[in-house]
Amino acid sequence: MEQNSTTYHPVPEEEEGIDIMALVRSLWEDRKTIIICTAVFIVLGLVAALTMKRTYTVNTVMVPQLSSGKTSSLSSLASLAGFDLGTSPSADLSPVTYPQIVSSTPFRLELLHTPLHYEKADTAVSMLDYALNYDKPGVMAAVKKYTIGLPGVILGALRGEKEELSLPAEGVTDGPKPLLVNKDEEKFMTAIGNAVSLAVDKKEGLLTLSVTGSEPIQTAELALKAQQLLQAEITRFRTEKAEAELEYVQARYKEVKAEADHYQNLLASVTDRSQSMTTTRSRVEMERVRSKYTVANSIYLEMAKQLEQSKMQVKRDTPAFTIVQPVAVPTKPSNSRAKTLIVWTFLGFVLGCGIVLLKGYLPKLKEMFNADSPENEA
Numbered sequence: 001m002e003q004n005s006t007t008y009h010p011v012p013e014e015e016e017g018i019d020i021m022a023l024v025r026s027l028w029e030d031r032k033t034i035i036i037c038t039a040v041f042i043v044l045g046l047v048a049a050l051t052m053k054r055t056y057t058v059n060t061v062m063v064p065q066l067s068s069g070k071t072s073s074l075s076s077l078a079s080l081a082g083f084d085l086g087t088s089p090s091a092d093l094s095p096v097t098y099p100q101i102v103s104s105t106p107f108r109l110e111l112l113h114t115p116l117h118y119e120k121a122d123t124a125v126s127m128l129d130y131a132l133n134y135d136k137p138g139v140m141a142a143v144k145k146y147t148i149g150l151p152g153v154i155l156g157a158l159r160g161e162k163e164e165l166s167l168p169a170e171g172v173t174d175g176p177k178p179l180l181v182n183k184d185e186e187k188f189m190t191a192i193g194n195a196v197s198l199a200v201d202k203k204e205g206l207l208t209l210s211v212t213g214s215e216p217i218q219t220a221e222l223a224l225k226a227q228q229l230l231q232a233e234i235t236r237f238r239t240e241k242a243e244a245e246l247e248y249v250q251a252r253y254k255e256v257k258a259e260a261d262h263y264q265n266l267l268a269s270v271t272d273r274s275q276s277m278t279t280t281r282s283r284v285e286m287e288r289v290r291s292k293y294t295v296a297n298s299i300y301l302e303m304a305k306q307l308e309q310s311k312m313q314v315k316r317d318t319p320a321f322t323i324v325q326p327v328a329v330p331t332k333p334s335n336s337r338a339k340t341l342i343v344w345t346f347l348g349f350v351l352g353c354g355i356v357l358l359k360g361y362l363p364k365l366k367e368m369f370n371a372d373s374p375e376n377e378a
Contacts, residue, residue, distance in 0.1 A: 027356055034352035041348025048344060049337035057334040058211045058223040061325035064095075064234060098207060099198045101233050102226075105179060108192040112185060114225045116218045127222075131188055135214075196226050206324065212334065220329040231321050242317045246310040253303045260300040263293035 027034065101107055115124035120134045181189070199208040211226055213219030267289045273282065 023357065027353060030356040030359070033356055033359075034349065037352030037355065038345060038348040041344045041351070042341070045341040045344025045348075049340040052335065052337060052340060053214060054333040055212050055214060055335050056216050056219040056330040056332075058213075058219050058327055058330055059325065060209050060211075060223055060227055060323070060327045062207050062209070062227065062231075063205055063322045063324060064207065065320040065322055095200050095202060095205070095207070098200055098230070098234065101230065101237075102196060102198040102209075103193060105181065105189070107229060107233065108189050108196075109179075109181070109185060110229055111192055111196065111222065111226060112188060114222070116221045118218055119215060127192070128184060128188060131191075132184065195222070198230070216330050220327055224327045227327060235318055238319055239314055239317045242310065242314045246307075246314055249303065249307050249310045253300075253307045256296065256300045256303045260293070260296040263289060263296045267293045 112128050113126045115126055116130070117124050118130055118134065121130060125134070195212045197210050199210070200206075201208070207230075209223065209227055209230065211219055211223035213222055267286070270282075270286045270289050
């Protein structure tokens with residue numbers, strides 16, 4: 001009679017998990033290291049908070065009211081359904097491109113050279129002049145420059161100062177010229193980009209312009225200038241085509257009007273001469289001049305209609321901006337010294353705990369590496 005033989009497989013031991021109480025015990029036993037590290041970071045946080053420059057933020061919200069002509073209702077229904085019929089005369093500039101206007105070089109240069117009121121300056125000065133002649137870097141800025149930014153300082157010293165570029169005076173046409181940015185302007189262009197930003201809500205059609213500055217009044221003035229400049233640039237982009245057509249129609253209108261006035265004066269002169277003359281030649285000449293005047297006058301009247309239509313088209317394409325949230329002088333800074341101190345304290349506490357845990361696991365890691373080394377296996 002055969003006996004059933006049962007094969008027993010060894011049950012693998014459970015992997016050793018993380019002992020939370022052991023970690024807490026090790027942290028408590030070496031709490032002196034955590035306290036020292038946290039205290040050091042608290043002191044650094046106090047220095048950073050006390051030497052930190054206060055910043056102020058201004059947010060303004062506006063809605064561009066765009067005219068869409070006769071097909072506005074149909075286009076609105078199509079846009080709600082996710083389709084673009086392309087029937088709007090102002091559809092050549094999408095609101096998605098508005099942030100590109102804010103980040104463009106001409107826009108930043110205009111803001112960089114806008115006179116603003118600062119507490120340290122008696123008169124309104126531009127941001128560039130204030131940064132070069134009035135503003136002095138703080139302690140943290142100097143520490144950052146010679147610690148984190150030290151490689152950049154060394155590379156700049158090795159490269160030397162670059163010569164300022166200038167456009168050639170000879171051979172330059174009367175047409176558009178390239179935009180030239182000098183060394184000081186280029187240095188503060190990034191600061192302008194970080195200070196001014198635009199967010200577009202495509203669903204609601206809202207434009208939120210955010211401006212950050214060092215003083216309340218200066219920040220509000222900069223936000224107001226950025227808002228006005230953005231409105232002017234959007235208007236220029238949207239009316240550029242209509243303005244060019246209006247300019248052409250105006251030039252043509254002047255030519256046709258001068259021609260009509262010329263034939264009108266000539267007809268009056270021929271009519272005066274023909275009153276004392278009854279010859280066929282005088283009558284033929286008068287009819288010839290009259291026919292030319294009739295044609296020129298009809299063209300003049302048609303061009304006058306087109307001129308009025310072009311003017312109406314420019315007004316139709318000019319967007320009207322509704323200011324939902326106007327620019328207001330901020331009363332409180334946007335950065336908090338208390339938050340800065342809390343962040344530094346938290347970093348010190350985490351770093352202290354990391355040091356303690358690393359000290360506890362370092363012997364185990366050494367044993368692990370020594371056990372896996374080829375010499376021990378041999």
